[in-house]
Amino acid sequence: MNYTKNSFFLFIALCFCLSLTSAMAQTAPPVTVKSEEVSDGQLHEMAQKARESGMSDEQVKQQALKKGMSPNEVNKLQDRMNVIKNQSNKETESIKKDKNGREIAGDNEKQDDPENGDKNSSGGGGKGGIGSNIFGYELFNNNNLTFEPNLRIPTPRNYRLGPDDQLIINVYGNSQVDWRLNISPDGNIQIPGIGLVNVIGKTIEQATSLIESKLKANRYAIGNGTNVSVSLGNIRSIKIIIVGEVNRPGTYTLSSLSTVFNALYASGGPNINGSFREIEVIRNNMIVRKLDVYDFLLQADQKDNIKLEDGDIVRVPTYKVHVSVDGEVKRKQIFEVLPGETLNDVIKFAGGFSDEAYTATIKATQLTAQDLKIVDIKKPDFGNYVPLRGDKYFIDRILNSYQNRVSIYGAVVRPGQFELDNGLTLTGLINKAAGLKPDVFSSRGFISRFKNDNTSELLSFDIKEIIAKKSPDIILKREDLVTIVSIFDLRDKYTVTISGEVRNPGEFIYASDMKVGDLIVNAGGLTEGASNKRISVSRRVNDSDPSLSNSRVAEVFSLNVGSNFKDGESNFVLMPYDIVSVYALPGYEKQKIVKVEGEVIYPGYYTIQKKNEKISDIVSRAGGLTASADVDGSNLKRDNAAVLGVDRTKSSIDTNSLLQERSDRLKRLQLTYNDSSLQQESQIRNNFVGINLKEILKQPGVGEDLILEDGDVLRVPKSQQTVRVNGQVLFPSVVVYSNGKSFKEYVLNAGGFSAQALKRGAYIVHSNGTVQSTSKFLFFRFHPKVKPGSEIFVPKKQDPKGNITQEILGYTTGFVSLGAIILGILSLKR
Incomplete structure (x- = not known):
């Protein structure tokens, strides 16, 4: 029975109603039984009585309604039973279920669950065990195949009526x-x-x-x-007994429409020792039918799957002969063989050979009284060989080789593999490959061939001589590999190169009779600034005299290809490896842009008009300086002195704040100063050119009045009133500029030097981009003068390890120098 079915809950409730009212039926009128009056213990007791009574649901229902049980109360009892089913461990332990949800009644409670492996029973064969490899075992252990009888079909005409129908x-x-x-x-x-x-x-x-x-x-x-x-109407239940080599033998209550397959499924089917081919149905102490499961599995034949009757016994005997089949068959399993069957039958059970099976011989491993032996069974004997207990058959795969294959590759029209006909020769194989290509190297070809000892040998031949029948044709053998060489295989790849003022410069495949005009067109044509009157072609020389120091190493031709690449020297024929150079027009110039920003009358982008246009000229074109301009702090940013690896086009357009750029640069410089390995890997450069705009405007065209380049940025800041102090000071800050204040005073305004400060390495970055460091003479340090807008930076000390020798050497040198000066002064006095 199954607690999940509503009919079962109704059956329990009605049975209880029947038992509760049976004593009152003759002495009192019908009363309504309340579900609240029924305890959980009574419900369990009624469930047990329901399983033992054998009464149909309809019979109990009719009697319960006569006794006074209302349908509403029956529904309430159903709800209570749903709760009890989920909470009662005792009930679930008393009714075992297998992995397919089938109930196991009576003696079956002690059987092992095949899902976890049957360790205590000879009928084991759990999931993944030997049972799963027996042909037919999964039939009765398949969740998708239940063999439940169909109760909605018309009554079979041969159905025998019995009690409870x-x-x-x-x-x-x-x-x-x-x-x-x-x-x-x-x-x-x-x-x-x-x-x-x-x-x-x-x-x-x-x-x-x-x-x-x-x-x-x-x-x-x-x-x-x-x-x-x-x-x-309602179909009765019957009790049948399943014995023998099944997973769960015992007594089962089934529908009267159940067949042998239904009973076998309920019991979990034959175990690993059970027979699938001689299952007996015993009725009235007589065997009425023998069932062969293979008939259903192989032919879908259910002629022996008869309907069971009450009291029938289904007996599964032990198997007699098991054999296994492996290798190139469609089913690699263990099969049961009956007397009179041969190896041919076993092959049919295995679904036949696979497509790549070697069918001439089957290797059989047989059991003897003491050990094993191997028997080779030839194909004509398949029908005569009688399988023995424990036989293991292995069907091998055909060899990965060809018995009539020859191959040809190289300079033939259709290279590939071909059939080796009787007496096939080399010329015959070339004809099968649709002949030779025009680029064939006709002086020599090769045949790779296996000798009798399976070593390879290489046979060479002259194709031209064989085709002209001046040399004997070669008869080919099995697995010969013919190689016909192309002339292109014996030389470098022919290319030509074009560079300069073309749209797609690069390397191109050389073709015979290729002309300069053809190559220019293939390269996308000339650019706008290209000169068609001066194109050079450089060519390799093969006759250079190595004894002369001035011998030629290349031959250069100067060409005028015209405007349409048709006439004149555009038809100059190129040779392999020629290099064509296309030059620009002598007077062709692309516009060059500079930017002027900050305190000028008209800041913005300006195009350079003359090759020698200078800073003073661009300032004049920008309308001159405003009243608040800081002339001393003006700077020029130029990418050709910038940080290595920076995109120049981006730098010429992206002109962020000078202070931010300087701050970032100082951080990089400090990092580089303190890490020599990083300094070697990434060289940091100042991208600001230190200029003196005041002197440039006083004397235009001379001194520091630089000629402008494409992408230059001239920036004139406002008058600065602060000085930044960064690095190894106690409190990096911005200090108000005061005329006459010394370097140390600005450092003191930032808290003074920290313990890690490298005082001798302190330097100043002025607002115009120039950098001045601290100088030293003997024991005296001379700090640079601080200007408005400057930034003082104090670096960090290096690791003293390894630098002690340098310090000692420096002090010693200083003492020696001082001594030399003193001696010089004394000698002068004398």
């Missing part, structure tokens, strides 16, 4: 009657007004005839305007 008798026509009658344990039905009719053991047809005769005898006009229909 329900007959539906419908009389229609002149007389109309509808009876639902249950067959008693004695085999009788009680027809109202007629009496008992014994129908046990009869088919539906026989029962219909008997009922018609009884109705006729009681004045029903059967056949004269009145008809009778007899069908089966």
